[in-house]
Amino acid sequence: MRSIQRRLSLGLISVMVIVGLVLAQTSLWLFEVGLQRYLEAGLRNDSESLLVALVRGPQGLQLDERHLSPAYQRPFSGHYFRIDFSDSHWRSRSLWDQDLPLLDHPGLHSNLQLGPGGQRLLVLRSDYRRLGQSISISVAQDYTPVSDSFLRMRQIGVGLGLAALLLILFLQRLTVRRALKPLERAREQIAQLQQGQRSQLDDQVPVELEPLVAQINHLLAHTEDSLKRSRNALGNLGHALKTPLAVLLSLAASDKLDDHPELRKILKEQLEQVQQRLNRELNRARLSGDALPGALFDCDAELPGLLATLNMIHGEHLALSYVAPAGLQLPWDREDLLELLGNLLDNACKWADAEVRLSVIERTDGFALSVEDDGPGIPEEQRAQVFSRGTRLDEQTHGHGLGLGIVRDIVDTWGGLLVLGESEWGGLKVVVELPKR
Amino acid sequence: MRLLLVEDHVPLADELLAGLQRQGYAVDWLADGRDAVYQGSSEPYDLIILDLGLPGVPGLDVLAQWRSAGLAIPVLILTARDSWAERIEGLKAGADDYLTKPFHPEELYLRIQSLLRRSKGQSNQPTLQAAGLHLDEGRQCVVRDGADIHLTAAEFRLLRYFMLHPEQILSKSHLAEHLYDGETERDSNVLEVHVNHLRRKLGKSVIETRRGQGYLFGGQAS
Numbered sequence: 186m187r188s189i190q191r192r193l194s195l196g197l198i199s200v201m202v203i204v205g206l207v208l209a210q211t212s213l214w215l216f217e218v219g220l221q222r223y224l225e226a227g228l229r230n231d232s233e234s235l236l237v238a239l240v241r242g243p244q245g246l247q248l249d250e251r252h253l254s255p256a257y258q259r260p261f262s263g264h265y266f267r268i269d270f271s272d273s274h275w276r277s278r279s280l281w282d283q284d285l286p287l288l289d290h291p292g293l294h295s296n297l298q299l300g301p302g303g304q305r306l307l308v309l310r311s312d313y314r315r316l317g318q319s320i321s322i323s324v325a326q327d328y329t330p331v332s333d334s335f336l337r338m339r340q341i342g343v344g345l346g347l348a349a350l351l352l353i354l355f356l357q358r359l360t361v362r363r364a365l366k367p368l369e370r371a372r373e374q375i376a377q378l379q380q381g382q383r384s385q386l387d388d389q390v391p392v393e394l395e396p397l398v399a400q401i402n403h404l405l406a407h408t409e410d411s412l413k414r415s416r417n418a419l420g421n422l423g424h425a426l427k428t429p430l431a432v433l434l435s436l437a438a439s440d441k442l443d444d445h446p447e448l449r450k451i452l453k454e455q456l457e458q459v460q461q462r463l464n465r466e467l468n469r470a471r472l473s474g475d476a477l478p479g480a481l482f483d484c485d486a487e488l489p490g491l492l493a494t495l496n497m498i499h500g501e502h503l504a505l506s507y508v509a510p511a512g513l514q515l516p517w518d519r520e521d522l523l524e525l526l527g528n529l530l531d532n533a534c535k536w537a538d539a540e541v542r543l544s545v546i547e548r549t550d551g552f553a554l555s556v557e558d559d560g561p562g563i564p565e566e567q568r569a570q571v572f573s574r575g576t577r578l579d580e581q582t583h584g585h586g587l588g589l590g591i592v593r594d595i596v597d598t599w600g601g602l603l604v605l606g607e608s609e610w611g612g613l614k615v616v617v618e619l620p621k622r
Numbered sequence: 623m624r625l626l627l628v629e630d631h632v633p634l635a636d637e638l639l640a641g642l643q644r645q646g647y648a649v650d651w652l653a654d655g656r657d658a659v660y661q662g663s664s665e666p667y668d669l670i671i672l673d674l675g676l677p678g679v680p681g682l683d684v685l686a687q688w689r690s691a692g693l694a695i696p697v698l699i700l701t702a703r704d705s706w707a708e709r710i711e712g713l714k715a716g717a718d719d720y721l722t723k724p725f726h727p728e729e730l731y732l733r734i735q736s737l738l739r740r741s742k743g744q745s746n747q748p749t750l751q752a753a754g755l756h757l758d759e760g761r762q763c764v765v766r767d768g769a770d771i772h773l774t775a776a777e778f779r780l781l782r783y784f785m786l787h788p789e790q791i792l793s794k795s796h797l798a799e800h801l802y803d804g805e806t807e808r809d810s811n812v813l814e815v816h817v818n819h820l821r822r823k824l825g826k827s828v829i830e831t832r833r834g835q836g837y838l839f840g841g842q843a844s
Contacts, residue, residue, distance in 0.1 A: 420703050424675050427702035428631045430724035435637040438727045440644075460724050464704070471705060491706065494713045498720060500736075500746065520707045527706030 189368075193361050194354060201353060205346050213339060221307065224326060225293045228309040232324045235266055236313055239320070246316060248275070263304065263327030270318055285325055295328075305329050367391050371398060379622060381481035381516040384409075412473050416520070423467050430460055468591045472598055473518040482515040482522040484545060491527060492543075499534040509545035515552060516622050517599065525595045529556040529615055532589065536560030540610060551601075551620040557608035568605040592617070623738060623783060624648045624666070624800045628658040628684070629673040629700065638671070641727050646762065646779040647734075648803040655679030663693050666799050669738055671730075674701040674712070682715045689716035696741045698733060700725075735759055742786045752785040753828060753840030764824070771823050780816045784829065784839035793836035 231254070238252035248268075256264035257277040266277045267285045276285065288294055288310040295307060306325040313320045367390045377383045385405060386398045436442075437452040484507075492505040515522060526543065533541045537558035546553045589603070592615075596603050601619040608614035625642060629635040630653045642649045650665070652658045655678035662670055662684070670688075674681035685697055696718040701708070704722035712720050719737050721730060736746045744750065749765070750757040756765040762778045764771045773781060779801055784792070798808040817829055817837060830838040 420705075420708075423704070424702035424723075427723040428634055432631070432633045432637050434724045435634070435641060435727045439637070439641070456724070468705075487710075490710045490714065494706070494710050494720070497713055497718065498709075520705060523706040523710065527709070 189365060190358070190361050194357065197357055198350070198354065201350050205350070209339075209342050209346065213335070213342075217335065220331065221293065221295050224307055224328075224331075225309060228293070228307070228324045228326060229311065231264070231266070232309060232311045232322045235268065235322050235324065236315060236320070239268075239315055241316060246270070246318070261304070265306070265325040267323045267325075269321040269323070285323060287321065288323060291321070303329075305332060367394055375401075378405075379516075381514065416471055419467055419470050423463070426463060427460075430456060430463070434460075465590050465594075468524065469594050471524070472521055472595060482517055482519050484509040484513045484515065485511065487519065487523065488526075488543070491523060491530070495527070495530050495534055495541075498531070502539065503534055503537055504540045505530070505534070505543075506541075507543040507545070509543075510547060513545060513547060515545070515619075517619075521595055521598075525592055525617065526554065526556075528589070528592050529554075529617070532556075533558035533560070533613070533615070537612065542608075551618060553616055553618050555614055555616040557610065557614045558612040559608065559610035560612040562607055562612045563605060565607075589615075623668045623779070623786070624650070624803060625734070626658070626662055626665070626667045626670045627651045628655070628662075628670065628676065628681070629653065630676050631673070637727075638730075641731070642734075645731050645734075645759075646775060646782065648779075648801055648806070650804045653677070655681065655684045658684050659687050662688055662695070663691050665804065666796075667695050668800060669734060669741070670695055670697045671734070672697055672699050672717075674699060674703060682711060685712075685715045685717060696737045698737055700730070738786065744786065750782065750785050752788040755781075755785065755824065755828075757782060757785050766824065773823070774819070776812075776816050777819055777823070780813070781820055781824075784820075784837070788840040789838070791832055791835050791838050796836065 234252060234254070235248075238249045239246055240249045241247075254264065256262040257266060257279050260279055260281040262279045264277075265280050265285055267280075267287065268275045269287055274287070285306075285308070288308060291310045291312050293307070293309050304327045307328040308323055308325045310321060310323040313322065371386060371390065371394060374383060374386045378386065385402050388395075388398055388402065390398050433452070434456050437449055437456060442449040442452070488507045488509065492507060496503060496505055530541060530543060533556050537560045540559045542557045544553075544555045544557075546555075593603060596617055596619070599619055601617055604616040604618065606614040606616060623646070625647045627635060627638055627642070627649050629638065629651070632653070635651055635653065639649055639651055650661070650667075652661060653676075655676040657678070658672070658676070659679060672681050672685060676684065679687075681699070681701070685699075688695075688697070697716065698719045698721060699712045699717045700721050700723065701712075702723040709720050718741070719733050721733055739746055739750065748758075750759060754766065757763075757778075758765060759782065762775070763773055764781060780797070783797065783800060794810045794813055795808075797813055798810065801813075802808055821829055828839065830841050832838055
């Protein structure tokens with residue numbers, strides 16, 4: 186989609202240009218018509234004066250010089266006449282050596298004819314009968330100064346119009362930018378939302394945007410709320426199922442079953458299967474995935490607590506450390522990421538002799554989280570097997586296998602990649618590559 | 623060793639009580655958070671096993687109240703809530719260990735054992751060692767110079783307490799408080815009998831009597 190600003194500018198320009206051109210052209214035309222009508226009245230006057238000046242002289246008809254305007258005597262004065270009789274014609278002295286052609290029919294001719302000295306003329310031909318002769322009088326006036334000033338007027342008009350257009354465009358841009366500012370702010374806030382820098386949009390917006398922002402905020406709150414509720418419900422379900430399961434496991438281990446070793450074995454196996462399935466599915470159901478755009482994981486705030494918890498569970502003899510850029514925030518849900526790192530680190534702690542290290546690296550296109558330990562590691566030929574499609578990670582014994590099932594679920598949900606390698610201490614190195622959101 | 627078990631699920635509590643008693647622990651059981659807040663800080667327990675989903679007061683609040691009152695007893699959280707976020711919450715509230723349900727009873731016993739040793743400043747070895755004796759808590763017998771010496775349940779409990787507190791003078795009332803749960807009648811004569819049995823099996827010098835003060839285990843370098 187093109188930006189609203191551009192569309193508004195384009196629309197405004199085209200409307201202004203069309204309306205401006207039509208208006209300017211029409212008013213110029215109307216003005217010219219009016220002017221010509223005024224000039225025509227003058228010309229008719231002139232032609233009638235000429236008619237009056239026609240008097241019967243000694244050799245027939247002759248012009249009474251006294252009644253003639255001096256402009257007809259001065260060469261190329263801009264005022265000309267031509268009087269046509271049936272067999273001859275007279276020209277004004279001002280025409281000098283030029284000829285004023287006789288028009289085809291009477292009336293005003295504004296399609297200006299090139300006259301003497303490149304002048305453009307406005308010609309009026311009127312037909313009369315006088316003294317028993319039909320006379321046709323053509324009077325002409327130089328129109329060049331008028332059309333010149335028209336041209337100048339048009340140029341000035343175009344210049345003024347262009348300047349006005351530019352000014353209007355500039356003002357319109359300012360106005361639109363001001364008017365669109367809340368929209369731009371909302372856009373920035375949505376970007377921040379996606380980067381996890383905020384969890385709600387600012388609700389101080391113009392009336393037009395209010396429903397949109399309110400709806401987005403409502404959706405965000407609703408998602409967060411329902412995630413919390415479903416997590417809580419899952420927690421309760423887990424509690425309700427796992428406590429009886431603990432009773433059964435304890436019963437299966439009690440000496441009451443000493444006489445039935447077969448029964449005990451089956452019971453234990455089945456209970457363990459139930460337990461693993463339950464853990465895996467409950468964990469998977471707890472994942473928020475991409476549901477919450479505002480989620481954020483603050484490395485400096487969360488990692489020390491996680492490492493301390495792992496140290497508590499696995500004993501103080503393990504040296505757990507993490508390397509992460511100061512103030513780094515990962516754009517994923519806190520609980521999901523804790524689950525991912527917790528499981529990876531927990532697994533590393535089970536195998537490590539003395540050291541486990543978590544490194545978080547920010548790359549241009551994503552993040553790489555790697556967990557290394559100094560345990561026995563996995564031979565290269567078996568690494569592929571761990572992740573091949575056929576291997577069902579959830580079948581591996583809890584506490585003894587890789588325990589990477591939930592890790593894989595999380596990484597898959599985020600569209601990431603799980604790579605096994607060898608750490609610098611010879612143990613296993615698990616690298617999780619996550620694309621940026 | 624006297625433990626407090628706070629768990630509201632009666633069948634599980636029954637199982638745990640029976641199992642822990644077989645392990646030679648004196649266990650008191652509570653099912654309500656409000657009782658736990660009070661009793662946990664008023665009785666001299668060596669370790670507390672705390673469920674988080676409790677009626678009355680939630681488990682984490684109980685723990686937080688104990689810690690803010692200055693109670694330093696190790697607390698093991700036993701819960702079905704197994705997400706890492708919740709584990710971290712538990713640690714922040716002051717837990718010393720975190721075990722998720724369902725669990726194998728042996729796992730719980732091992733955790734309790736290592737937590738007790740840790741809290742008494744002992745290293746986490748397969749056996750409990752003090753004064754040249756190795757106590758195998760799994761088999762409930764003591765090994766000296768490679769030879770097994772069998773113990774009765776009562777002797778085992780007494781010896782374990784001594785071995786976790788070597789070179790400390792322990793009064794009879796202190797021993798009675800830590801070896802019997804709240805419902806057992808405490809008879810100091812019974813304690814004397816068990817101490818005598820231990821001396822007969824392990825040698826007179828292992829447990830000294832300090833008149834008017836109590837007993838001293840492993841006082842002489844042997």
